[in-house]
Amino acid sequence: MSPPPSPPQQRIGLPWPELNDGLEYKDIVSSSESELMTVSEFYFTKYKSSAPLLGWIQRIQNGQIQIDGEVVKDPNTVLRSGSKLVYHRLPWKEPDTPYSLDILYEDDDLIALNKPSGLQVLPGGLFQQRTLLTQLHWWFGKKDSSTGARELHPVPVHRLGRGTSGILLCAKTKLAKTKLAAYFAEGTSLVGSGNLDQDCGTGRKLTKIYRALADGIIEEDEVVIQQPIGVVRYPGVAKGLYVASPEGKPAFSKLAVLARDRQNNCTLVKVDIQSGRPHQIRIHLAYIGHPLVGDPLYVAGGQPKCFDTDLVDDAAAFAEDGGYRRPNQPVPGDCGYHLHAHQVELLNLLNINKVVKIVAPLPTILQTSSEAQEKSLPPAS
Known part of the structure; x- marks a missing residue:
């Protein structure tokens, strides 16, 4: 296995303007x-x-x-x-949003960023400029103008929820975008066909490992969750809210318990997802009765915490600019939970015999005691 290059981590990001451009x-x-x-x-x-x-x-x-x-x-x-x-x-002030990102890995085809919690990936709703995509384009625009190189427009090839932190893969070329999209689709299609990788082995071209902090004590050391995920109508979410649903699409998650904190009634887990349904880990952990600690939206059963069907069609309430008001109920972009895309392994886009492993440093709250202790030790002389 070939590790990624190890130069000092580079941080990118420009402060947001007070108002966006409309x-x-x-x-x-x-x-x-x-x-x-x-x-x-x-x-x-x-x-x-x-x-x-x-x-x-x-x-x-x-x-x-x-x-x-x-x-x-x-x-x-x-x-x-x-x-x-x-x-x-008209231009408006978007909600406060972090803007700094670390580059975890970069080659001619791919750039992997460490996304902070609170930063939306793509434009949508109130967030039109304060997005990871904007920072990515600002950074490459600055690089291209300083070097005279051809202008690149790297794009994310998958999404992370606004409250989720960790590795986000972005393609720098059309070929990379096509191949990475195929890698992501492959795992989901295998789940849909019933050809599940129960051991989450090395046969896949792309593996994704997350860390999460779940509410309550999960007694089993390993749990496989295959609950389908579907969509229901929900106020403030134009295309509907993803929830656990028997009529939904197949989804597969495998979690392993890393630590149990009985005093604070929570469990630290790592999760390998073979499919990539929206909000899959949040929904699957909630489905088995252990929603993420601090999740404002999903509760046990994989359903939303508050759901008033009478408000779905409330067209009379609109904001100052004529758009819909933000609903009182929680929405998927609300933060507060602890979920981190910790590790990705993928076959190199140019050399299929090489595996690239990318790791995003863990937030303190998602570290085991041994990992935290190791991090605090002084470097060997």
Whole structure:
């Protein structure tokens, strides 16, 4: 096995500006969309997850919509086929978010970053600029301008929840993106076919090991969880909330107990996931009755802590900019739990006989006592 290069760890990240740049949404009206459709109907139909109808009317009356270069303030303006629409979302202050990242590994095809808890990976909701993707593009833009190299646009090939820390793999080339995406899909497809790697052995091209702190005492030393994960409608989550569901898609997690803290009623575990369903570890541990310590969303059974179905269609509540208000219930991006993508092993993208092992340093709370003691020892002379 070939270890990653070991130069001093490099930290990247620029402080966030007070306000982001706002957003522009550009559309061209098709012939089917122009059949007596008003501008308010167009936006509400196409961007339902952004704002309720009353919110879109407010945005139009506020002068944030242009049709063919002209500001339109009448929500009942009828659209014509071929018209060019632009919606200007005004700049806003995004929630406080960490911005520093450590580079754990880098070669010509791949860069692995240590994502801090609290940093969202991709734009969405309130987080449009304060994302890992923005910092990644800022960093490579700065490197390219200083060296005169061709401009690179590395992209994450998987996601970590906003509250999850640890290794995030990003592809620097199209070939790397294709291969890494295939590696991630392979494990999930094997689970779906029933061809499970019960021992989580070396046959896979990609293995992912997490650390987590679970509520309660898990008495078994090893637990295999194969609970399917599906989607239910949930306020504030446009595409639905992932939960434990018998009608869901297959998922496979194998956990091993590392330490039991009976005084604080919690268990430190490592988890190998062969599939990659959203929020899989949080849902699977909650499903067996041991949700992550501090998880504001999932409780025993793998279901949300608070779920008022009467609020799913509450379109009357919208924020100052016309968009939906943040729901009172917890949402998946809320932080507070302890989950860390600790270790990744993958076949090198250019040489299939080489294995790259990437390790993200553990937060103190996810270390065993022996690991913490070893970390505190002075270096050997």
